[in-house]
Amino acid sequence: MEWYLPVIWAALIGVAVAMYVILDGFDLGIGALFPFARNEMQRDQMMRSVAPFWDGNETWLVLGGGGLLVAFPTAYAIIMPAMYLPVIVMLLALVFRGVAFEFRLVSESKSWWNFAFTFGSVLAAFSQGVILGGLIQGIKVENGQFAGGHFDWATPFTYLCGAALVAGYALLGATWLIMKTEGEVAVRARSQAKILLLVVLLFMAAVSLYTPLAFERIAQRWFSLPNFYYLWPVPLLTALLAYALWRWLEQRRDVLPFVTTIGLFFLGYIGLVISSFPYLVPPSLTIWDTAAVPASQIFMLIGTVFLLPIILGYVIFIYWLFRGKVKEGESYH
Structure with missing residues (x-):
């Protein structure tokens, strides 16, 4: 087997997952912040800030899941039975959120769709965190097949990861609103971002302490020599980025808090890798x-090489086309 093909596919899937977390994360975060808006006009403004982007953002989830099935079918066949329930809940929540997104804008009575949008967003984010926690804690495998129970994923650690990801997405959503909206929505988002930053840092510290204490393989990876000498900059950079984010929120910057929050997610992602x-x-x-088998990986890689630049070009074009802030009572045209 060509050793480099699985590495290439792992990198592609890793990029797809990272892109999904960043791009779909902020609109899931806006769903989590939805109940804190003062009135329907503000909720309209929040929703319109992501209206041109939200459905395209989920392309990366399809690419990541499809890539896993094609390039790593054994892993797919093990992970899916182990995570069936949280995966199904996540997908249903995303559908729930998507339907609410479309119908709320044309409905005269918005209260039910407000609840659906918030509930779907929070539940999808929490389920993704639970899936992540389930993978970190490990899956029982015997003879190349899943050998655990249907609820092995349901542990305090996975619930901690679920809550942490909800808080992280909410921080991403708040900094997006700072960058993309004006008026009271942006002012409130700046205050929310400060609180959420502290909550996210607490969650990051809790997960970072829990994982090496509970899982010996992770402790060995981080604290054995010479690994420790190479890896200590990761938590240091995380602390520096968090400080920079707080300072830029204080200085009333618009774009830099969102960019810095992406940096925090990126460093957390590197830590997981x-x-x-x-x-x-x-x-x-x-x-x-x-x-x-290498033939399957090469065949799909040829298609991906042509498709990926198209997806990236579309993303760049849409975000450039709908640049600028959304004011109160305004939408993109």
Whole structure:
């Protein structure tokens, strides 16, 4: 087997997941912040700030899931049975949120759709955190198949990861509103971002302390020598970015808080990769153990090489086309 093909596919799937978390994360975060708006006009402004982007953002989720099925079918066949319930809940919540997004804008009575939008957003974010926590804590595998129970994912650690991701998405949503809206919505989002930053840092500290204490393989990865000498900049950079985010919120910057929040997510993502790579099904199966035959990987890679630039070009074009702030009572035309 060509050793480099699973590495390429792991990188592609990793990029797709990172893009999804960043791009769909802020509109899920806006859903979490929806109940704190003072009136329907403000909720309209919040929703319109993401109206041109939200459905395209979910393209990356399809690419990540499809890539896992094509390039790592063994991992897909193990992860899905292990995570069936949170995956199904996540997908239903995304559908719920999407339907609410479309119908709220044309409905005369908005209260039910407000609830649906908030509930779907929070539930989808929480489910994604639970899935992430379930992968970090590991999946029981015997003879190349899932050998655990249907509720092995349901632990205090996965619930902690779920709550942490909801808070992280809410921070991303708040900094997006600072960048993309004007008036009272932006002012309130700046105050919310300060509170959410402290909450996110607490969650990051809790997860960072819990994982090496509970999982020996992660402690070995981070604290053994010489790994420790190479990896200590990650938490240091996280602290520096958090300080910069707080300062830029105080200085009433518009764009830099959102960019810095993306940086925090990126560093957290790097930490997860460091903790688990090359295991795709921790703690037993690597990307090479679960990879498809080289012919399948090459065949799909050819299509992806042509498709990925088109997706990236579309994303860049849409975000450039709908640049600027959304004012109260205003929408994109």
